[in-house]
Amino acid sequence: MLSESSAAVVAATLPAVQAHGEAITGRFYRRMFDAHPELLDIFNRGNQATGQQKAALAAAVVAYAEHLTGGSSMPWGPILDRIAHKHASLGITATQYTIVGRHLLGAVGEVLGDAVTPEVATAWDEVYWLLACELIAREARLYTVAGVPEDGSVWRSWRVAERTAETRDVVSFTLVPADGGAAPDFTPGQYVSVAVDLDGGRGQQIRQYSLSGRPGAASWRITVKRVRGVDGAPDGMVSTFLHERVSVGDTLRLSPPFGEVNAIGDSGPLLLVSAGIGLTPAMAALEHLAATAPERPVELVHADRAGAAHALRHELPALQERLPRLSVRLWYEDAADAELAGLKAEVSSGLVDPELIPVRPDTYVHLCGPVPFMALVRGGLLRRGVPTERIAYEVFGPGMLRD
Ligand SMILES: Cc1cc2nc3c(=O)[nH]c(=O)nc-3n(C[C@H](O)[C@H](O)[C@H](O)COP(=O)(O)OP(=O)(O)OC[C@H]3O[C@@H](n4cnc5c(N)ncnc54)[C@H](O)[C@@H]3O)c2cc1C
Ligand code: HEM
Structure with a gap:
């Protein structure tokens, strides 16, 4: 007071x-x-x-x-x-x-x-x-x-165990603690901060990346989109560094997992809505549910430019096998290459239409993507009766959505 x-x-x-x-x-x-x-x-x-x-x-x-x-x-x-x-x-x-x-x-x-x-x-x-x-x-x-140590430092060294090119602009890094210790657990939706020393003595920069792998696994995974500068703006500092400079065997400084947004809610039906690189928390959620609650009804809605730009899409058929009640609904701006062997999905071309997203009143919703996309979808879901407290969202930048 x-x-x-x-x-x-x-x-x-x-x-x-x-x-x-x-x-x-x-x-x-x-x-x-x-x-x-x-x-x-x-x-x-x-x-x-x-x-x-x-x-x-x-x-x-x-x-x-x-x-x-x-x-x-x-x-x-x-x-x-x-x-x-x-x-x-x-x-x-x-x-x-x-x-x-x-x-x-x-x-x-x-x-x-x-x-x-x-x-x-x-x-x-x-x-x-x-x-x-x-x-x-x-x-x-x-x-x-x-468990941050007495000296207050959140940074721990992690070794890149795998580097996987997912699409033209997206790379995943699988990371293990460099000291050989255990990878801490996290909840789906949490992120880590990654600190890198930029080239040319430009100092350190820190960015957050959602964990995109399975919570409880021996390694962590982050999936990073390369941010390119438009209209004369410079390319993204950290994403470019990670894409161009970081290979298997290198080490990165990572924080413990933090983040208050819960990507899975409680036990009822779950709706995961993402666009572009916003799919990373949803992938951790699917992995977690496949391991812990495979009978949970889950609706995955994802919007992207095209099938070839949709990172981690090749993991969906196996997830559908492990999650028998997982349905997938995709919106591709260009749906020419929408087919993927083994993936059962309803695909539309163009931009996502919130009215067509399947919802039930007791659905828990997790949204992640560009702010205008989330504002559009959240507005549509609120109008259709989903209570505000059942819609969680993650902004990949500073700030929150405004009502
Ligand atoms: C909670 C959270 C989770 C996230 N999870 C992920 C994830 O899973 N995967 C992922 O890829 N990203 C994720 N992000 C985004 C990520 O943290 C970075 O913001 C992203 O990688 C861009 O960082 P960068 O250093 O490459 O770009 P920056 O260097 O930070 O640049 C960002 C933008 O600013 C513009 N800009 C920079 N300098 C100037 C200038 N002087 N003039 C004009 N424009 C300029 C750039 O052109 C670019 O468009 C997450 C963010 C948050 C907050
Ligand atoms: C009462 C004091 C403070 C307030 C109200 C405040 C508020 C905020 C807010 C609103 C954000 C954006 C959060 C988001 O991502 O949505 C933020 C981020 C941040 N804050 Fe603070 N903060 C405070 C103190 C501090 C202090 C003491 C430091 C350390 C020097 C600090 C460093 C940062 C940094 C580095 C970020 C992230 C910036 C970025 O990534 O662009 N803040 N803070």
């Missing part, structure tokens, strides 16, 4: 902070990276360049201030969980919250000038630390459960 005096000050200054959000965010990162250049290795430079992530941190503090002063009824639990899992996968420490807090509040002072009286500064400091404490506590629990 925010103290009464701070609540009044925050409510009064919220419009000014909101109005200058972009300027505050810009100053914040500049100040912080000038004082702590080592943090450039933790933040995603692609997201910084496109502005995607830049606003997320400061915007979350402002949204939390609105929540504390009664101006919003946003459900904070899921938002805090999402941020905490992402932070934990990056190895964010409690000490770093002091750095971020100092520079965020310093940026507010720089932008709003004399309007930031000592009372205003104290009130916003209180907002920041209420939110920070919520996150630090969640992250501490996640670190304990994941």
Whole structure:
């Protein structure tokens, strides 16, 4: 709870902070990276360049201030969980919250000038630390459960045991712990962070990749789409590095598995809807169910450019044998090469039509794909009566879907 005096000050200054959000965010990162250049290795430079992530941190503090002063009824639990899992996968420490807090509040002072009286500064400091404490506590629990060692480092070395070209643009890496230890278990839908040292002394970059293999196996698998720059933008840093530089026998630094999104729900019918590389959590879900609950009714809906672009499709016939109640519904923009020996699937050409996705009211849904695709499908399912709490989704970037 925010103290009464701070609540009044925050409510009064919220419009000014909101109005200058972009300027505050810009100053914040500049100040912080000038004082702590080592943090450039933790933040995603692609997201910084496109502005995607830049606003997320400061915007979350402002949204939390609105929540504390009664101006919003946003459900904070899921938002805090999402941020905490992402932070934990990056190895964010409690000490770093002091750095971020100092520079965020310093940026507010720089932008709003004399309007930031000592009372205003104290009130916003209180907002920041209420939110920070919520996150630090969640992250501490996640670190304990994941068995992160005393020194707080989340990184462990993994050796590439196999590298498989899935399609022209997609490669899978099978990874085993380089120290010969066991691969930790994970739940379908979880991801790992992968840290790589870019060529030419460009420093470290970290990205998340959903585990696409069977939970409980002796190895992990990630399946990575190569991101190509369009309209003059550079190619993706980490996906290009993984495609071009990483071979069998090389090692990669990986975090433990994190991620709050459950790809399988409870015990009823399951609907997995994916597009493009968004199929990775669904593949882990299918592998898991084939091993643990083969009688579960599962509907797999996948959208892709064409059969040849549909990664891991060749695994579906064997999964259908192991999961007798698995039906597959595919939408290919170009369905000319839709046939695959042994795969029983209904195939349509063109873009996915949410009205044609088979659902029952008690279905648990997991969505993963580009944000506009998920927004379209989720909207259609909500209109058709699927309750919002039965639709889970994973965004392969910062942020969540808006209602
Ligand atoms: C929870 C989660 C799970 C994920 N799972 C998977 C998965 O299973 N498989 C998978 O392939 N991906 C997955 N991702 C996505 C993955 O983490 C990366 O985002 C993806 O690989 C792209 O990273 P990159 O470093 O190659 O691209 P970046 O270098 O981060 O570039 C991203 C985009 O920004 C553009 N860009 C970069 N710099 C600039 C600039 N200066 N100006 C203009 N544009 C610029 C690039 O052109 C590109 O389009 C997941 C993401 C999350 C959050
Ligand atoms: C109260 C304090 C903080 C808030 C409100 C906050 C908020 C957020 C949010 C909303 C995201 C995006 C999550 C998503 O993927 O959807 C995020 C990601 C991230 N945060 Fe924080 N954060 C805080 C503190 C910190 C600290 C202390 C650090 C460490 C220096 C940090 C580093 C990062 C990084 C590196 C990412 C991922 C960036 C990316 O991949 O682009 N954050 N944070």
